[in-house]
Amino acid sequence: MSSTGKTIRELARELRTGATTPRVLLDEAMAHIGAVDSRVHAYLSLTRELAERQADGAARMLEERPDDASPLCGIPVALKDVLCVEDVETTAASRVLKGFRPPYTGTAVQRLFDAGAVCVGKTNCDEFAMGSSNENSAFGPVGNPWDVERVPGGSSGGSAATVAAGSVPYALGSDTGGSIRQPASLTGVVGFKPTYGRVSRYGLIAFASSLDQIGPLTRSVEDAALVYATIAGHDPRDSTSDPRALDDPVTALREGVAGMRLGVPREYFGSGIDPAVRASVEEAMRVLEALGATLQEVSLPTTDAGLSTYYIIAPAECSSNLARYDGVRFGLRVDDPSLTEMYMRTRDEGFGAEVKRRVMLGTYALSSGYYDAYYRKAQKVRTVIADEFTRVFQDVDALVCPTSPSVAFTMGEREDPLSMYMCDVVTLPVYLAGLPGISVPCGFIDGLPVGLQVIAPRFEDARVFRVAHAYEQATDWHTIRSPLAEVAA
Ligand code: GLN
Numbered sequence: 001m002s003s004t005g006k007t008i009r010e011l012a013r014e015l016r017t018g019a020t021t022p023r024v025l026l027d028e029a030m031a032h033i034g035a036v037d038s039r040v041h042a043y044l045s046l047t048r049e050l051a052e053r054q055a056d057g058a059a060r061m062l063e064e065r066p067d068d069a070s071p072l073c074g075i076p077v078a079l080k081d082v083l084c085v086e087d088v089e090t091t092a093a094s095r096v097l098k099g100f101r102p103p104y105t106g107t108a109v110q111r112l113f114d115a116g117a118v119c120v121g122k123t124n125c126d127e128f129a130m131g132s133s134n135e136n137s138a139f140g141p142v143g144n145p146w147d148v149e150r151v152p153g154g155s156s157g158g159s160a161a162t163v164a165a166g167s168v169p170y171a172l173g174s175d176t177g178g179s180i181r182q183p184a185s186l187t188g189v190v191g192f193k194p195t196y197g198r199v200s201r202y203g204l205i206a207f208a209s210s211l212d213q214i215g216p217l218t219r220s221v222e223d224a225a226l227v228y229a230t231i232a233g234h235d236p237r238d239s240t241s242d243p244r245a246l247d248d249p250v251t252a253l254r255e256g257v258a259g260m261r262l263g264v265p266r267e268y269f270g271s272g273i274d275p276a277v278r279a280s281v282e283e284a285m286r287v288l289e290a291l292g293a294t295l296q297e298v299s300l301p302t303t304d305a306g307l308s309t310y311y312i313i314a315p316a317e318c319s320s321n322l323a324r325y326d327g328v329r330f331g332l333r334v335d336d337p338s339l340t341e342m343y344m345r346t347r348d349e350g351f352g353a354e355v356k357r358r359v360m361l362g363t364y365a366l367s368s369g370y371y372d373a374y375y376r377k378a379q380k381v382r383t384v385i386a387d388e389f390t391r392v393f394q395d396v397d398a399l400v401c402p403t404s405p406s407v408a409f410t411m412g413e414r415e416d417p418l419s420m421y422m423c424d425v426v427t428l429p430v431y432l433a434g435l436p437g438i439s440v441p442c443g444f445i446d447g448l449p450v451g452l453q454v455i456a457p458r459f460e461d462a463r464v465f466r467v468a469h470a471y472e473q474a475t476d477w478h479t480i481r482s483p484l485a486e487v488a489a
Contacts, residue, residue, distance in 0.1 A: 072226065165484040195459050199213055
């Protein structure tokens with residue numbers, strides 16, 4: 001197995017003992033990607049030149065001040081192609097941005113680079129992060145490393161798949177309504193979505209600005225905490241970035257779950273959940289109980305409204321955010337003597353079917369005749385959903401439930417958009433309330449991974465890590481690697 005089948009922690013140790021070097025890790029990652037990516041298609045571009053420069057810089061940092069160097073120093077990372085990196089093509093998996101080279105690097109990514117991270121490439125995703133299966137990429141779908149005929153989940157499917165395949169120890173994804181946790185669950189890795197406002201969105205191509213957050217996909221909960229600690233924190237360039245001080249997520253890992261009260265939301269175990277997924281998650285709850293947590297059933301009665309509320313708010317925001325792709329400023333332009341025709345033809349050729357569907361839904365919901373009936377109503381329901389979580393968190397410290405109603409499905413299986421939207425039924429309400437959450441591997445069904453979801457109150461991100469880490473350390477699901485991780489690079 002390539003050494004990149006290891007965790008960040010393990011590699012950081014090896015870099016310090018001299019067992020490996022940033023250049024060796026980079027070469028191994030690139031070789032592994034070369035060996036598996038024709039099947040997985042996790043990458044839209046590779047950034048070898050940038051990576052070589054960064055690996056050499058990291059080697060210097062490790063040599064000059066090994067004790068001060070970040071645990072991420074010298075370790076390869078892949079970035080979802082919605083994250084801007086200066087002068088590196090960034091497409092959001094859309095034809096409309098083909099050839100776009102951002103003039104700057106976003107804050108979260110810059111913080112990784114400052115810590116000595118080595119960027120191997122930009123990962124495939126659903127177009128503008130709209131989707132749950134990664135089949136909406138304009139440049140072709142991503143295969144799940146556990147079975148390449150199946151989807152890896154979405155929209156951060158490429159980021160999840162490359163970690164699950166064993167090519168890199170971690171990747172960044174973005175999450176609007178499930179796009180980190182759901183693919184993490186379907187590919188058997190850890191995926192963490194921070195509290196809204198914790199990680200700067202500066203340099204993240206916007207889908208729905210009041211929901212979007214950047215977060216890590218990793219092979220262990222501790223690694224997710226390490227990456228989060230590096231990218232989180234106030235950024236004056238993002239007006240929704242929160243100035244509150246950060247609890248140290250890595251220290252919290254050691255606290256364990258003894259004495260914690262964990263809520264089990266009744267509605268998240270309803271009829272839409274595959275019984276085998278439910279059984280795996282119930283088994284995980286028994287593990288948490290054995291570790292000293294108490295479990296208690298709770299109710300979130302407006303769960304049902306989460307999906308419809310999200311599918312008003314997210315398209316409304318996307319219709320506004322995507323108005324900027326008009327052929328004038330970025331990427332694609334389809335020339336026409338008439339300016340209006342040029343706009344229309346650029347957008348027609350540049351956007352895929354799902355993006356167009358959302359722009360139309362959103363424009364409709366925001367139009368003057370329907371604004372009150374749809375958009376304003378959805379915002380009110382969003383407040384009710386958030387209040388419901390606040391009430392439940394008076395009685396419990398965190399919630400545990402499935403991440404996804406099913407394991408990875410076959411490509412092409414869910415053509416009907418509604419059945420695709422159902423993929424996020426258990427992650428969406430959490431997003432509407434801006435809460436932090438994680439998915440951690442908790443079993444397999446017919447060789448396909450299942451994820452346990454842990455949710456905490458806003459700004460209690462450290463608590464999410466604490467529960468997930470305690471569970472992970474008591475089980476060995478996270479140590480089981482996908483068949484592609486064994487492919488010799
Ligand atoms: N699957 C959801 C959607 O299609 C969420 C996507 C996301 O979180 N970016 O909108």
